[in-house]
Amino acid sequence: MLKILEKHHNFGELFRKGDDREALMQFPGTVSAAAYSRRNCCLAAAVSDGRVYSIDAKGRKSCIRESTDIISDIAFDWNGRLIYVNEAKASIERSYRDGEELHTVVKAFQDRGFQKLGGISIHSNGMIYFSDNCKEKPAVYFANPIGLTASCAGTDAVSPSAVCCSADNRFLYIAESEEGMITKFNILDDGTLKYKRIHCYLAPEDASEIRGMIVDEKDNLFVVTDAGVHLYDVGGMLLGVIETEQKCMAACIGGRNSETLYIFCGDQLYTMDVKGR
Amino acid sequence: MLQSEIFDIRLHDLIDVNQNPNILVDACEFSEGPIWNPVKEYLTFSDTRRGGRTYRWSEKEGFSTIRSYTNAANGEAYDSEGRILLCEHFTHRVARMNDDTTGYEVMASHYNGKELNSPNDVIVKKSNGAIYFTDPHFGRRQGGCGIAGLMPQPVQGVYRIDPVSKETVLLTDEVCEPNGLAFSPDEKTIYIADTEMKELVVFDVDDNGDFYNKRVFPKTKDYGCDNGLPDGLCIDEQGNIYLAAQGGIHIYTKDGDYLGIVAMPKTVGNLCFGGTDMKSLFVCCSNMLIALKVKIAGARIGIGC
Numbered sequence: 001m002l003k004i005l006e007k008h009h010n011f012g013e014l015f016r017k018g019d020d021r022e023a024l025m026q027f028p029g030t031v032s033a034a035a036y037s038r039r040n041c042c043l044a045a046a047v048s049d050g051r052v053y054s055i056d057a058k059g060r061k062s063c064i065r066e067s068t069d070i071i072s073d074i075a076f077d078w079n080g081r082l083i084y085v086n087e088a089k090a091s092i093e094r095s096y097r098d099g100e101e102l103h104t105v106v107k108a109f110q111d112r113g114f115q116k117l118g119g120i121s122i123h124s125n126g127m128i129y130f131s132d133n134c135k136e137k138p139a140v141y142f143a144n145p146i147g148l149t150a151s152c153a154g155t156d157a158v159s160p161s162a163v164c165c166s167a168d169n170r171f172l173y174i175a176e177s178e179e180g181m182i183t184k185f186n187i188l189d190d191g192t193l194k195y196k197r198i199h200c201y202l203a204p205e206d207a208s209e210i211r212g213m214i215v216d217e218k219d220n221l222f223v224v225t226d227a228g229v230h231l232y233d234v235g236g237m238l239l240g241v242i243e244t245e246q247k248c249m250a251a252c253i254g255g256r257n258s259e260t261l262y263i264f265c266g267d268q269l270y271t272m273d274v275k276g277r
Numbered sequence: 278m279l280q281s282e283i284f285d286i287r288l289h290d291l292i293d294v295n296q297n298p299n300i301l302v303d304a305c306e307f308s309e310g311p312i313w314n315p316v317k318e319y320l321t322f323s324d325t326r327r328g329g330r331t332y333r334w335s336e337k338e339g340f341s342t343i344r345s346y347t348n349a350a351n352g353e354a355y356d357s358e359g360r361i362l363l364c365e366h367f368t369h370r371v372a373r374m375n376d377d378t379t380g381y382e383v384m385a386s387h388y389n390g391k392e393l394n395s396p397n398d399v400i401v402k403k404s405n406g407a408i409y410f411t412d413p414h415f416g417r418r419q420g421g422c423g424i425a426g427l428m429p430q431p432v433q434g435v436y437r438i439d440p441v442s443k444e445t446v447l448l449t450d451e452v453c454e455p456n457g458l459a460f461s462p463d464e465k466t467i468y469i470a471d472t473e474m475k476e477l478v479v480f481d482v483d484d485n486g487d488f489y490n491k492r493v494f495p496k497t498k499d500y501g502c503d504n505g506l507p508d509g510l511c512i513d514e515q516g517n518i519y520l521a522a523q524g525g526i527h528i529y530t531k532d533g534d535y536l537g538i539v540a541m542p543k544t545v546g547n548l549c550f551g552g553t554d555m556k557s558l559f560v561c562c563s564n565m566l567i568a569l570k571v572k573i574a575g576a577r578i579g580i581g582c
Binding site for chain 2: 008009184186195196197198199200201203204233234235236237238
């Protein structure tokens with residue numbers, strides 16, 4: 001069951017109060033990543049059974065890929081291709097069609113292989129932003145999906161995990177789990193990052209691994225942690241928390257009018273109606 | 278020994294102009310936002326450069342950095358519960374945190390659906406906890422310590438935040454470039470430094486906390502080798518006003534009589550009273566923190582009141 005904790009009255013502009021929900025469906029394993037397709041289906045990558053599932057608008061579930069490696073994040077690029085963060089191979093991969101073989105986009109920067117890839121976010125110019133929280137040189141990179149090259153976007157983030165472009169693609173939010181905070185950078189024209197500032201801190205009791213971030217069209221930021229989904233407004237103010245009983249692993253916004261929030265916790269899927277998009 | 282320019286002999290009743298300034302810290306880049314904790318007897322202040330830092334100084338413990346990456350926080354204030362309000366240049370918002378830097382939360386970032394310009398200085402009304410802040414454009418200037426860009430708000434205003442609901446209200450847009458601000462000891466008057474006009478703007482404050490009856494004190498005179506401009510200010514318990522401005526500290530009586538200027542070696546950004554007897558004046562002077570002794574104790578504000 002989901003439990004909604006309202007922290008600011010503006011939370012009511014997005015969700016109904018006291019809207020406890022029951023699970024919509026169950027998966028054979030824990031879901032680690034999710035994304036919504038322009039074909040109006042939600043994709044869920046499940047860790048323990050190595051499969052990727054598609055959930056259509058009617059709530060029907062089907063397996064579209066089997067025997068995947070451990071996937072830490074997925075996203076659709078602007079051509080509708082699914083981009084994977086392959087945690088096991090420490091590479092960014094993509095598929096052209098459901099079930100087809102995966103192709104490596106990038107797996108190294110300046111001949112040094114990535115080590116601990118975290119989240120992924122697609123910029124409107126097609127660049128794929130992702131983080132590598134390796135011990136030696138944690139950094140955020142962007143990959144050119146055409147030339148299949150990686151560039152370093154910035155090294156100011158101390159412990160980057162999830163990343164997320166803002167709704168207008170001018171900024172990049174970076175989760176720094178070890179610091180328990182979300183930082184915000186300007187994305188410059190050359191793709192690099194500048195002007196680090198702290199967008200918000202998680203409460204100490206919630207400062208677990210930040211597993212994902214998404215924004216709506218007003219740049220409200222949905223932050224996925226073990227405890228649930230934390231919602232911050234565009235100014236970094238905490239509006240509320242959607243607490244989950246099991247460990248929350250992923251979330252995405254979808255539906256025909258982008259008015260549904262999909263929340264994956266443990267092996268369960270919940271959905272909530274979102275006002276606005 | 279201090280240099281000074283005396284316009285009125287009543288200045289001698291407030292400060293010994295023959296004292297030597299005591300340089301406590303000289304390791305900052307540009308110090309700002311000093312606030313005194315009378316319970317724990319330490320000073321907290323900010324550095325608006327290097328991405329922003331929060332420093333602490335006490336007689337016993339000396340100088341230390343308690344927080345880095347502060348979003349280039351500038352003005353600060355204690356509320357009655359001992360939490361610190363801070364104005365952030367990088368994010369253009371007002372935030373609040375506990376005195377030990379935990380419990381960070383955003384208090385105001387937008388007004389009328391648009392980002393604030395660049396909150397600069399903040400005070401708390403001790404009678405009801407309301408938060409007042411100025412919103413000039415400094416944090417958006419090219420080459421400044423914030424992030425350059427256009428001013429989102431149509432005015433450079435002074436605002437009030439409800440500390441519980443976080444509702445933000447514009448109180449006035451009649452100050453050209455509002456910067457530092459302070460209440461009189463009885464909180465029935467507010468003084469706001471107008472940087473562009475080089476003057477102090479004064480309003481009466483009604484029971485709702487709104488402003489009325491605007492008037493202006495005499496313009497600050499240019500003085501000393503370093504220009505500076507009207508910036509932070511503080512008030513003693515008799516209501517005299519100590520304003521950081523051109524060349525040093527400009528002192529006015531509560532009625533607007535211009536008593537004189539106490540020179541400082543570099544640009545002064547802000548200042549506050551502190552010490553066990555509240556008779557130390559802590560001055561943020563570019564890369565330095567300087568202490569002066571004064572004869573009238575500072576008005577007690579924020580924590581411990």
